[in-house]
Amino acid sequence: xxxxxxxxxxLAPLLALTLASPAALARPGDVxxxxxxxxxxxLRIGDEILAAAGTAVQEDGKIVVVGTVxxxxxxxxxxxxxxTDGSLDKSFGDAGRVITDLGAAVDTATAVAIQxDGKIVVxxxxxxxxxxxxxxxxxxxxxxxxxxxxxxxxSFGAGGRIITQAGTGVDVATAVGIQxxxxxxxxxxxxxxTHNDFAVARYTVNGGLDAGFGTKGITLVDFSKSDDxxxxxxxQxDGGIVLAGFTETKNGYDTALVRLTAEGKGDSKFGKxxxxxxxxxxxxxxAASSVVLLPDNKILVGGAAQVGQFNDAMxxxxxxxxxxxxxxxxxxxxxxxxxxxxxxxNDTILTMxxQxDGKIIAGGSRExxxxxxxxxxxxxxxxxxxxxxxxxxxxTGTFYTGFGTAGVVKFDLGVGDNGVDGLALQExxxxxxxxxxxxxxxxxxxxxxxxxxxxxxTFEFIxxxxxxxxxxxxxxxxxxxxGLDPGVYVPLRITDGEYALNxxxxxxxxxxxxxxxxxxxxRHTAAKTYATTVTTLLSxxxxxxxxxxxxxxxxxxxxxxxxxxxxxxxxxxxxxxPTPTPSPDEGGGGTFGLFAALxxxxxxxxxxxxxxx
Numbered sequence: 125x126x127x128x129x130x131x132x133x134x135l136a137p138l139l140a141l142t143l144a145s146p147a148a149l150a151r152p153g154d155v156x157x158x159x160x161x162x163x164x165x166x167l168r169i170g171d172e173i174l175a176a177a178g179t180a181v182q183e184d185g186k187i188v189v190v191g192t193v194x195x196x197x198x199x200x201x202x203x204x205x206x207x208t209d210g211s212l213d214k215s216f217g218d219a220g221r222v223i224t225d226l227g228a229a230v231d232t233a234t235a236v237a238i239q240x241d242g243k244i245v246v247x248x249x250x251x252x253x254x255x256x257x258x259x260x261x262x263x264x265x266x267x268x269x270x271x272x273x274x275x276x277x278x279s280f281g282a283g284g285r286i287i288t289q290a291g292t293g294v295d296v297a298t299a300v301g302i303q304x305x306x307x308x309x310x311x312x313x314x315x316x317x318t319h320n321d322f323a324v325a326r327y328t329v330n331g332g333l334d335a336g337f338g339t340k341g342i343t344l345v346d347f348s349k350s351d352d353x354x355x356x357x358x359x360q361x362d363g364g365i366v367l368a369g370f371t372e373t374k375n376g377y378d379t380a381l382v383r384l385t386a387e388g389k390g391d392s393k394f395g396k397x398x399x400x401x402x403x404x405x406x407x408x409x410x411a412a413s414s415v416v417l418l419p420d421n422k423i424l425v426g427g428a429a430q431v432g433q434f435n436d437a438m439x440x441x442x443x444x445x446x447x448x449x450x451x452x453x454x455x456x457x458x459x460x461x462x463x464x465x466x467x468x469x470n471d472t473i474l475t476m477x478x479q480x481d482g483k484i485i486a487g488g489s490r491e492x493x494x495x496x497x498x499x500x501x502x503x504x505x506x507x508x509x510x511x512x513x514x515x516x517x518x519x520t521g522t523f524y525t526g527f528g529t530a531g532v533v534k535f536d537l538g539v540g541d542n543g544v545d546g547l548a549l550q551e552x553x554x555x556x557x558x559x560x561x562x563x564x565x566x567x568x569x570x571x572x573x574x575x576x577x578x579x580x581x582t583f584e585f586i587x588x589x590x591x592x593x594x595x596x597x598x599x600x601x602x603x604x605x606x607g608l609d610p611g612v613y614v615p616l617r618i619t620d621g622e623y624a625l626n627x628x629x630x631x632x633x634x635x636x637x638x639x640x641x642x643x644x645x646x647r648h649t650a651a652k653t654y655a656t657t658v659t660t661l662l663s664x665x666x667x668x669x670x671x672x673x674x675x676x677x678x679x680x681x682x683x684x685x686x687x688x689x690x691x692x693x694x695x696x697x698x699x700x701x702p703t704p705t706p707s708p709d710e711g712g713g714g715t716f717g718l719f720a721a722l723x724x725x726x727x728x729x730x731x732x733x734x735x736x737x
Contacts, residue, residue, distance in 0.1 A: 152574050153514065153528030155535070156554065159570040160210030166538060167204055167221075168565030174202065176566035178235045179546035179558040182242065186213055189546065189558050190233040190246050191566055193223055200225045201233040201248055203270060206568065217274030224276070226250040226266055226285065233266075234312075235300040243277060244270040247300035247310045250287055264289045265297045265310050265325060281331030288333065290314035290323045290342050299357035301365075304635060307334060311367055313353040314344060321346045322354040322367050322382055338388030345382050345390070347371035347399060352380060356415030356425065361635045364391060368425045370411035371401055377409040378402060379425060381446060393445065400446030404457050405429045410438060414476045416484070419613045419637035422449060426473035426486050429459060436461045437471040437488055439517060453521030460523075462513055462534065468493040473515070475547040477555075480576040481611035482519035485527075487557050489513060489543025490534070510541035512559060514571065519611075537567040549573065578614050579665050579679035581607030585646070590688040592650045598658075598687040599647040605638050605664060613637040614665045621648040621660030621685070638664060646685050654692035660685045 155163035167174055173194035180188050187206040192199050201224040205216040212220025225231060233248035251263025265288040269280040276284025289295065291314025298312040306329040314323035322345040326337040333341030346352065348371055356368035363386030371380040379402040383394035390398025404410040408430030416424045421444050429438040436459040441452035448456030463469040470491040477485050492509040513534050516527030523531030536542060540562020548556045553573030561567050583603040592598060608614065616623070616638045622631035623646045625638070631647060638644070648660045666680035 151528075152526060152553075152572055153516070153533045154572045156570045156572055158209070160568065163569055163571075164537070165206060165210040165568040166561075166565050167568065174566040175560040176558040176568070177233060177545050177560075179548045179556055179568070180236045180238050180244075181548045181550050181556060182238055185550060187548070187556055187568065188236055188238065188244055189566065189568060190236040190248075191558075191560070192232045197229065198225075199230045199232055201231050201246065201266070201268065202566075203233070203236075203244065203246060203274070204566070205274070210568065210570070215273065222270065222274040224268060224285075226287065228252055228263075230263070231266065233268075234296075234298050237300050237302050239269075239302055239306070242272050244272075245300055245302065245308060246270070247297045249296050249312075251294070262293060264295050265312070265323075267297075267300070267308065267310055267327060267331070269331070279330065286327065286331045288325050288342070290325055291321065291344065292317050294320075295323065296353075298355045301357050301359050303359060303363070304361075309357060309359070309365065311354050311357040313369070316344065316346070319346075319349065320351045320353055322352050322369060322380075324354075324357070324365065324367060324384070324388070326388065336387065338384075343384060343388040345384075345399065347380055347401060348373060354380075354382070355413040358415045358417040358423065360417060360421060362386070366415055366417065366423055368412040368415035368423075368427075370427075373401070375403075377411050379404055379410050379412045379427065379440070381412070381415075381423065381425065381442060383446065395446030400442070402440070402442070402448060404438060404440055404448075405431065408432075412438075412440075413472065413474050414486075416476050416478050418478070418482075419639075424476065424478075424484060426476045426488075428470070428472035429457070431459060431461070434463075434468055434493060435470040435472060437473045437486070437513075437515060439473060439484065439486065439521065441521065451520075458517060458521040458523075460515060460532070462490040462532065468495060471513070474543060474545055477547050477549045479549065479553075479574065480578055480613060481574075481609065482613070483524050483574075484517040484519070485547065485549070485555055485573070486515045486517065487513070487544030487547040488515070510543055511536050512542050512544045512557070514544065514555065514557065533571065535569070537561050537569060538565065542567065551575075576612050577607065577609045578612060579607065580605050580614065580681045582681055583664075583683055585662070585683050585685040587684075587686045591690045592687045594650060594654070594689050595652050596650045597647055598650055598685075600645045600660075600685040602643050602645045603662075603683070605642045605644070606640055608640050610640065613639045616644070617663045618646065619661040619663075620658065621646050621662075623647075623662065648685070648687070650687050651689045654689055657686055657688040 176191035178190050185208045189204045193202040204221045205213040228250045229252045231250045233246050235247045237245045246268045248266045249263045250266040268285045269277040293315030295314040296312045297310050301309040308327045311324040313320045325342045326334040350372040352371045354367040354369035358366040365384040367382040370377045381400040383391040410429035412425040412427040414426045423442040428435040439458040441449040443449045450456045462471040473486045473488040475487045494506045494508045496504045516524040516531045518524050538561030542561045544557045546558035553575040555571040555573045585600045616636045622633050624631050646660050663682040
């Protein structure tokens with residue numbers, strides 16, 4: 125039976141790791157021999173068993189690796205930080221590492237992300253046993269936040285940690301993401317009593333569950349009343365959330381995708397009520413273990429697909445409505461058999477990162493298979509080894525032959541079984557891969573990549589003349605993005621205003637990706653008050669396109685568009701008050717009235733006297 129071969133949780137100590145170095149090498153995909161020892165760093169200390177599961181690169185180039193430390197029968201969360209040359213960063217925790225015990229028998233870390241302020245966010249699980257025993261074991265999502273020096277951030281959750289019961293049994297966290305507003309997302313799966321569902325929880329910046337998301341901060345998604353497990357998480361600019369994994373159907377396993385709205389509800393524009401089930405191969409199983417969002421909001425999923433008796437590494441592209449994009453690879457899918465002549469292998473993609481030019485770097489493993497027969501001529505299939513692989517794809521789904529050998533690098537992280545579970549890109553294009561060896565220790569390797577120009581040339585807005593009318597809409601001149609390497613996309617962000625891209629009639633304030641030749645104009649509404657300036661800031665660049673957890677940082681180009689409202693007019697000068705003049709028929713008033721009264725006195729007196737007849 126097909127089983128996804130991703131080492132989905134550091135709950136089991138056998139995970140895989142590989143890393144690459146910033147030093148310039150002859151070709152992309154070559155090991156950087158100046159990193160660590162001949163390109164490799166082993167993190168084993170003493171008799172502890174270490175398993176690495178995820179990695180991220182800080183803005184200063186330092187490398188953060190998360191995973192699990194096993195001591196006797198207990199497992200604790202481990203976080204390491206390496207300098208750019210692969211040495212342990214002695215300023216972090218205890219000589220470069222931090223061990224956190226959440227109090228359960230098994231505490232594990234599976235994913236890491238770096239906040240813009242440099243704080244380190246780690247997701248994992250905590251419980252009392254390994255998840256294979258789903259009937260009695262209870263585990264919960266665990267989310268931790270560390271300061272730059274490795275101390276837990278006591279302003280977050282309860283002393284820097286928060287534990288969440290997502291379902292009613294085993295909850296396993298596999299991915300973490302950071303929204304533009306600073307809210308945090310943890311995804312994976314949760315048992316509902318009889319089977320597993322996709323699960324995602326959203327937290328406020330201070331670590332509380334976000335009551336405005338899903339049901340009291342949690343969304344569970346059930347595909348078919350059978351086992352569903354999510355591994356990949358991607359965040360869209362409009363607040364949409366994409367989860368990728370697999371669902372068990374009556375015919376086996378199929379790749380499963382979910383798109384949720386910003387409120388945690390199924391997006392009616394994607395698949396059926398936000399759910400899409402993709403049977404990527406006609407006769408066999410397939411499953412996704414990673415997901416990356418493209419600039420046009422199409423979705424890349426990586427994983428494994430059964431071809432014949434064994435699995436091939438699989439990459440597929442999905443349109444915004446949840447259907448396969450047949451313009452990618454062969455009818456929407458790219459498959460790769462990593463076996464060499466005379467070999468049988470189970471191959472899978474476990475993690476991915478997107479280069480700024482749209483090329484895809486995928487990390488995974490190949491499991492070597494031996495086939496023998498017993499005395500009754502029945503086949504006996506045995507796993508005889510496992511090693512690591514990096515695969516480079518062009519944006520169209522073909523292999524990028526300028527990387528490694530025909531687009532593939534096969535390597536060992538160390539002695540014995542291993543595979544790439546964590547992948548990050550560095551500013552100079554270096555590829556950092558992490559995993560676990562059979563010895564068992566955490567391992568980090570660095571490979572040569574491709575550097576890209578990610579800072580656009582300076583652009584300028586011509587601000588409107590001062591003295592604009594109150595509450596009037598002010599629209600800028602058009603500026604054009606230029607100066608990037610061909611094919612490179614970088615993010616556009618706007619503050620206190622909106623923008624229109626390439627002549628669109630609609631304006632937006634959401635982040636977007638732009639490339640050479642894109643034309644932008646911005647607008648804002650002038651102030652409601654006199655002599656007040658409104659300024660819109662447009663920033664382009666700063667982070668080149670990659671996935672949510674591995675960002676390629678570069679320089680940013682910004683410009684402002686401002687307008688100032690008219691001055692307040694002076695108060696009106698009051699008109700002089702005129703002296704009132706009585707009208708002629710008003711008695712007792714004014715000179716005319718006095719003379720008229722005096723002239724009538726003799727007549728009035730005469731009328732009072734009675735004359736004899």
